[in-house]
Amino acid sequence: MVPGHVDVLIVGAGLSGIGAACQLRRRCPDKTFAVLEAREAIGGTWDLFRYPGLRSDSDMFTLGYSFAPWRAPKAIAAGSTILDYLRRVADEHDVTRHVRFRHRVVRAEWSSRQARWTVLVRRDDTAETVTLTCAFLYACTGYYRYDTGHTPRFTGQERFAGRIVHPQHWPADLDHAGRTVVVIGSGATAVTLVPALARRAARVTMLQRSPTYVLALPARDALADRLRRHLPAGWAYRLIRSKNVLLLTANYQLSRRAPGLVRRLLRRSVARRLPAGFDVDRHFAPRYDPWDQRLCVDPDGELFAALADGRAEVVTDTVDRFTADGIRLTSGAHLPADVVVTATGLELLALGGMTLRVDDVDVDLPRTVAYKGLMLSGVPNFAMTLGYTNASWTLKADLVAGYVCRLLRHLDRTGTRVVTPLAPTDGYRAPLIGLSSGYVRRGVAALPRQGRRAPWRLHQNYPLDLLRLRYGRLTDPGVRFSRADSAPRRSVDA
DSSP: OOOOOOEEEOOOSHHHHHHHHHHHHHHHOOHHHHHHEESSOOOOOHHHHHOOOOOSSOOOHHSOOOSOOOOOOOOOOBBHHHHHHHHHHHHHTTTTGGGTTTTEEEEEEEEEEEEEEEEEEEETTOOOOOEEEEEEEEEOOOSSSSOOOOOOOOGGGGOOOEEEEEEGGOTTOOOTOOEEEEEEEESHHHHHHHHHHHSSSSSEEESSSSOEEEEOSSSSOOHHHHHHHSSSSHHHHHHHHHHHHEEEHHHHHHHHHOHHHHHHHHHHHHHHOOOOOOOOOHHHOOOTTTTOOOOOOOTTTHHHHHHHTSSSSEEEEEEEEEETTEETTTTTTTESSSEEEEEEOOOOGGGGOOOEEEETOOOOGSSSBTTTTETTTTTTTTTEEEOOOOHHHHHHHHHHHHHHHHHHHHHHTOOOOOOEOOOOOSOOOOOOOOOHHHHHHHHHHEEEEEETTTTTEEEEEEEEHIIIISSOOOOOEEEESSOOOOSSSSSSOH
C-alpha cells in the first residue's frame, strides 16, 4: 500500500525515475518516497519498445548512471541489456519495492497554506482512484506519449493487404522472415530497424522524405576495453565517461561553430562505407546543419553494410498512396510490400499528461518558464527531468537528481519548506527544445518556455550544467525560498 504522505513523490519508473530514486536513497536517506509508474514494469522506453534491433542511440558509459558503472561489453547496447541494467541498479539500491505499478497520476494540486501537494492517482489495475500527498513532486515522465506514436494517415492505406505496424507497439506475432518490408522514416528508429529486419527479410526498403545525418561508430569502445582490463571498475568507468563527455561536447560545439566542415566529414564517412556510384548526396546529405536534429548512430556500420550488400535499399521520395500490394510514390514509382513499418516519430506529451494546479489556479504549462531546465516558474516544490537532446539523456537526469537532493537538504538546513522559481521579467520567451525534428515542431508549443539568459536558459551543455547544478549557488534572483506562504497565490502564469 502506498503511504498516504511521503516527502518526495516520483512520477515515472524509467531511466530518469529509477535514477532519481537511487539518488534519494544515497543522498537523502532520511526522506520518505514512493515511485508511481503507470505501466506494469520498470524501464520506461526500454520496457515499452519491443521492435527488432532495439538498442541505445548513445554510448552506455554516459547513458548509464554516474553512480552505477556500466559493465556490459558493448558501449552501444541492446535494449534488453539496458533493461537488465536498470533492474539490477533498482534492486541494488533497494528502490524496486518503492515502485507502485499501474498507478497513473491524473492531477496534482499544490496548497500554499499546507505547503504540500495533493496528488490524484488512477489505479489501472483496480480502476479505483487514490489520493496521496507529498512535500515535493518530482516528474520523471519523459516527454512523449507512451500509449501511441505519431502515425500519419496515408491515402488508400485501408486497401493495403499486408500489415501496417508502428515500432512503438510492435506485435509479438509479426514474422517478417522472407517478406518484403518498407520502413517509412529516416530517424534513429528507422536506422535501427532496417539492418535488424534485413537479417531475415527478403528485402527491406527505407523510404524517407528527406535524409538524416548518420554516423557509424564501433559498438564496442576499444579504449574502454583496455581500461577495464587494467584498472578498477570504478576508476575505468569514470575515465571512460569523462572521455565520452568530452567527445560529445566537442562534436556538438564543432557542429555549431563549423557546420560546413562537420557536414563534409560526415559525408566522407558515409561515402567510404557505400559502393562507388551510390547517390550519397540524395540519400545522406540533409538540407539542415548537423545537430539541428539529432545525429543517428549506426553501430558497426550495420545500416551501411546492409545497403552495400543489397539486403536493403534507401529511397528518398514521398508517399502518394497505398496500394493493395505496396506504396505508390509521388515520383510514380511503386514499392512492393508485405509489411509497412511507420517509423514516423513520437508524440510529445508534457509531464506524462498530468495537470497541475497551484492554489486553485490551473497551471498553463506554455506560460511557465523553465528554471535551470528543471523547475517551473510559479510552481512550488516541483521538479522535472528533461534530458539532453545533443548528448545522453542520463547525463542531465543525473544532474537534476543531484540538484533536487541539494534543494531538499537546503530546505532542511535553513528551516524553509517551500522553493518557488520566479519568471524572468524581460518578457523574452523561446521554445524549450531547439531541435527542428518533426516530433518537436508538432508538440513544442505545449511545453514550458525558456528565457534569454541563466537561470532560465537551457544550455544543452553538460560541463556548464555540471558546474551550475552540482556546485553552483542554490539561491539567486530567479528563486524564492520561504517557510510557507501565508495566503494562496492568485496566478501561476509566467
